[in-house]
Amino acid sequence: MNIMQNVGIGSAINRVEGLQKVTGRARYAAEHPVPGLLYGVIVSGAIAKGRIVEIDEAAARAVPGVVEVLTHRNRPHIAWFDRSHRDMVAPPGSPFKALYDDKILFSGQPIALVLAESFETARYAASLVSATYETEPYNTDFEKAQSERFMPRKKRDSFHPPKSRGDAQAAYDTASVKVSAEYHLATEHHNPMEMHASTVIWEDDGTITVHDKTQGPQNVRDYLASVFGMSAKSVRVVNAFVGGAFGSGLRPQYQVYLAVMAARMLKRSVRVVMTRQQMFTHGHRPEALQSVQLGAEKDGQLTAILNSATTSTSRYENNMEDVVIWGLMNYACENASGEYAIAPVDTATSSDMRAPGAATGMTFFEMAMDEMAYAAGIDPLEFRLKNYSETDQMNGTPFTSKALREAYAAGAEAFGWSRRSASPRSMKEGKELVGWGVATGMWDAMFSKTSAKARLSANGHLEVSSAASDIGTGTYTVMAQTAAGALGLPVEQVTVRLGDSSLPIAPVEGGSWMAASVGAAVQQACDAVAEKLLKAATKLEASPLGKASLEDVRFSDGCIILREDTSRGVAITDVMRAAGMDTIEVEETASGGISGMISQMRKSRNTHSAVFVEVRVDEELGVVRVTRVVNAVAAGRIINPKTARSQILGGVVMGIGMALHEESMIDHRLGRFMNHNYAEYHVPVNADIGSIDVIFVDEPDPEVTPLGVKGLGEIGIVGTAGAVANAIYHATGRRVRSLPITIDKLLDSSIMP
Amino acid sequence: MPDAVPPAPALWAATPVTLTINGQERLLKVEPWVTLLDLLRDREDLTGTKKGCDHGQCGACTVLVDGRRINSCLKLAVSLDGASITTIEGLADGERLDPLQQAFMDHDAFQCGYCTPGQICSAKGLLNEGQAHTREEVKEMMSGNLCRCGAYTNIVDAVMEVLNARGKLAEAAE
């Protein structure tokens, strides 16, 4: 028997869908050919708030090839009630309903959909639609909105209110060393490479198949069924390939709603793709203001934490994030208080974007920690270790595991932190100031009830399926590896199906819970198949396995083999043939179970990271280069070191963007984002990225989730932006408390003569 | 189907264009305002070439025209009459992948995969240009291709592997 390479959990195999992606065969939402397809182009509104007085669509209708112009005046019936428009992950409020009536809630709001026989015709005709408006007063200035900050009575389901302890104010007032600072984060847009798109295939029986760019096909299915009064059975949503999303695809976006509306009205297949400009007219990372006050003893022991934040939401929904809890959880400090509220502006509702809440709140908290380290005259890493906590300080619970100490050590070692010179502006090379900064990252290790099906065929081929999504996160590979490992099959013999609402129930892909959750479901389903196989094998006449139980055997190289005597085994295909089985099919649901739920209450589950960054700043010109990043991550068991590393690399790159580049700039007179394109909304390019070293520290944690997996989608970004900002301070001696740190913020003649 | 489409005015007349797409000569009739990108995606069902911005700001639509990399979103198909176009679908030789395609898989130089065809075609163009030799040069000359998943370092690793292998081949040939 050939020794097969290990393909199960822990092996660094190539992404299983890679071939489709490098050959261009992977089809994304707008790439499914349909005969007789209509192309829909969305017309965006020009004002921030008010109502549409008149829409002139005559010129558009006169263009040959135009089939229909949908507006609020001629749209078909949709559900009246807000609750019918609320998707699985919607924040409390009244969801935006495109073309519902004449009201304008935000600039760029869709006001019409032009449908034509070709994309070019629709695009041209859409440019001919004009509207007149009646404007109402509005405000998009977040600073002004502070006067309206509030805490809604109805909280978002996922929201964790900060819990205060001790008397933080008193402790702060009497602290020997104090730091007090205000931080600001600009609005960011997710800007995945694939623009939001939907292809709706109209079937003659009135059912629809929707290829949609989403992170949750079942969320979109349920939403569409509810909005359009269809049965869930008559809607199938497919997202086999998703060109990035980072949170923008958690909620159904307006293009899918418009496309389905048109398809139902015209009884034809319809495709609608947003423009890049329209990608700036829906969810975004909220703008944020955060104040942190820290008190410490002279030796650097924290005595007081006061953490307060506000994030932006819209007028019609209350989006909330966990911004202020992170520092309260992570550090040993007897007195801590957290306070959080939201403030409404007249834009589309903000939404989750990679590590929502933590990317904002932890970044600023870690910048404040850095300030305190300098104020107390202690090395920033040593300062964090001094205030290290083995337990969750906010909830008073132990962690299922927390190898952050190991992450600090491994990261510092790889980075060479011990060679750091303490004072700002003390490291210089040529015309560049060199700065080294550190920050901690933290995110939740979540698990969500997920189902998966495993189907083993007589020829030894295994198919595993679940309505999970792979938005670049590696879900295909995670499922394939887990399945291959469970049944000892070569990974080539495993087919993964995901991204289809008709498959077993799975949550939206987000929050870093997918690998742990769908992985567990696949494992469970495959284990059940294994059990059936073994049962059949032991029933065979002269079974080489005797009366072996599951504990006595292992599945390897397509065979069931006795652990005690590896010369005794039987091929899976032989078992199936001899037992006369064509297929074995099992669907299983992985849930935390009762014990998991109890444990969830008694223990905190989190991933942690230690991020070390080197920047070089031209002393005269303020040009910043991030030359080195070491991101040491403690995230439990790693299913695939290769794809896992990529998740962290991606988080680091987005964190660098957050620190240095990304900012959606709004003209408050117009209430409109103005740099709504890739040329002026800067995301990092290849030249911006130096070396990135990713380390996964050992963190066995059988308790956190069934497979011991914690998830990696978010943790890579948390910590990165803070570490960059801290490194810039170390380099320049200038503390920039407003992200992104663009060149203008470093041009201060008192710092750089 | 809705009512018959009204007769198109003379202005809308499609123009005949000959393009060689992935080695196949195609005689097409295209309206002048159709970009090469939309022609490939909507009319030739070559959806490997991606639309990431439609404004020349992301590089996802990169294809090779007569061996040179360009943004297909900013080219009118009619202006390319007689040109030879290579898209991601035309890079492999049958089942044999282009070394760049294999290197991208081996180095996990993508996540969502949406920018990948553009990255690979761009890297192909970069190799054809022969101007990039070092990591820094590859980084700069691959900066016309955004990757929001942040696979940049892996992309450079993949391109460097192919670049170095080529260098060794050239050395061996000398």
Added chain:
Amino acid sequence: MNPFTFTRAGSVPEAVRAMGTPQARYLAGGTNLIDLMKENVEHPAALVDINRLGLGDIEELPNGGLRLGALASNADTARHPLVMKRYPLLASAILAGASPQLRNAATNGGNLNQRTRCYYFYDTATPCNKRNPGSGCSAIGGVNRIHAILGASDSCIATHPSDMCVALAALDAVVQVTGPEGEREIPFAEYHRLPGNTPQQDTTLRPGELVTAIDLPAEDFSAHYTYLKLRDRLSYAFALVSVAVALRMDGDRIAEARLAMGGVAHKPWRVPDAEQVLKGQQASAENFARAAELLLQGAKGQGENNFKIGLARRAIRRALWQAAVGTPQSQTDKRIA
């Protein structure tokens, strides 16, 4: 993008004749025009494809200069051996701009005629005098961190986005054009114009005129030059401020100086006094500072872009230093030399 007629011109006279059609535009590389048509900023009724006019050559001129064909691509121009050898400043400036893909498609003539990156010019939902004369300038008092600090008017504060043109301005290039009334030459300094109260007009080209070539004079600045570009990320972004410097050194004295700035005005910015003040002087920090002040004379911020004045001052001094000591800015190594 609106429907239009498409004609392919086979010769320069044919192209110029075809431009007689109302609302016609020349189409070369298309990297800017097609983009603007998609944004409904430009809506020509006719496109005249000039890509096959045979204007793609780069050749030596009898006077020792170099003629760049209007339809040579930016990439081919930057990589041309004669350009690299004699006009490395131009090569460097081209390579600082856009991306390899765009440089492959974009032509030299088109580079001269590209339009501003002003957010409002691109967004048809907002007033803009350049796009829609008389509608007002939204950038004044708006989002304007990328806008002009020099030569702006009450009608327009847009900047010219080209890098290549900054080098061409410094090198005293001459633009060759052919129009309905025949051929003429336009000195580079006169090619682009300030907005005044007619910001819709970017250049001094007359209706129907076609750029056929750009001539570079014979002067040699290949030993002391630099193109320093500062932007919001390290590549593939438009300049906040860029500086082109070309010097001829005589020992440690400056025999001849050329100085142009990009990203700061409606045209590449040159001030003769700033160059004159360096002539015969030592390459010193004081003299560089003096030149910077003269080049920035009259600079005025619009609010968000106030920082550009200080940034430009530093960039000019640094670029002069780079050129004087002969360490031109690399467009690959992102460390500022």
